[in-house]
Amino acid sequence: MTTKPKNPAIELKAVTFWYRPNDWQLTLPALRLENGQHLFIRGASGTGKTTLLNLLAGITRPNQGELWVQGQPLHQLSAAKRDKLRAAEIGVVFQQLNLIPYLSVLDNVLLRASFAKKPNSAHLQRAAALLEALGLAASLWQQPASALSVGQQQRVAIARALLTEPALLIADEPTSALDADNRDAFMRVLLAEADKCGTTVIFVSHDQQLKSYFNYELQMANLVQGVMAC
Template structure:
């Protein structure tokens, strides 16, 4: 397993976010996860899951409070610096997947290496190993992403997110297109690959059956309780 520094992978303190004054607010008093820990976030549609994920990944900044990833204060960084940190330290898989449809499967995975400024033969070998571990046959690797099923595209997105062994992986409903058997196999592989590099996983789903795979749970209806796993 890759050695990680002795700081929390992610830590929030008294975070509040709102789109405009006197409107709905998301409030999370405390969240702290060490490297390699797994958190399951569950909530109904409209409960603020996407807003929370945007904060955790540095896409948006909190209006109040502190948000630290790898010891870096996202709440103080400019958008450009948050983008740089996300490329280097945070793997993100949102429902839209954001694959480039005309690029090959392998090139889509290797895009993360380009964004993080880490090209090289070693990452090409890791990309191949991840795709194989995630059950994507080598015959598909040179196919354009648009030729794959939704379930296969989800696996490509996961491989891309894990390529550079990020400190934090944020996943939003990545099993939504899979049946129960494939979903469970996918979860085992995903978490095993994350464990190999000590990656902290924050996973959002409405599927309560997935809770069994996680050490910690945060329900959007109970944000005030927070999660302190450090």
């Protein structure tokens, strides 16, 4: 297993974010998650789940407060430095998936290594192992991503996010297109792969049945309570 930093995976202090002054605000008094812990985030549409994920991924910065990811002060870093941190330490799977439609399944997964500027030795072997574990047959690996179903594309996006064993994986509704059997198989593989490399998982879903896979929960309706044990 990869050795992860001793800093908390995530630490927020008095974070507030708004798109326009005097408009809706996301306010988080405090939140702390240790390395290797897995957090389930739930909440209705419009409660700020995606906004929170954008903050944790370094896509946006808080207007007020402190936001630390892997010991790095995202609230102080420039956009370029946040991009660099995200490429090196954070795997992201958003609802849009962001696969390159004309690239093959395998090439889409290997893009992660290119973005992170890491040596590519053994990446092909790991990509193959991840795709196989996620239930994508080898006959699909050279197919363009556009030829796959939405559920298959979601699994490709997860394999890409996990390729370089990131310290943090952020997933926004990655099981939305899967039936119950495939969803449960997917969750077992995802969390097992994350545990192998000590990756912290932040997972958003409307599917309350997935809560059973997690030890910690954050309810968007009552953020003042912070992270709670399930």
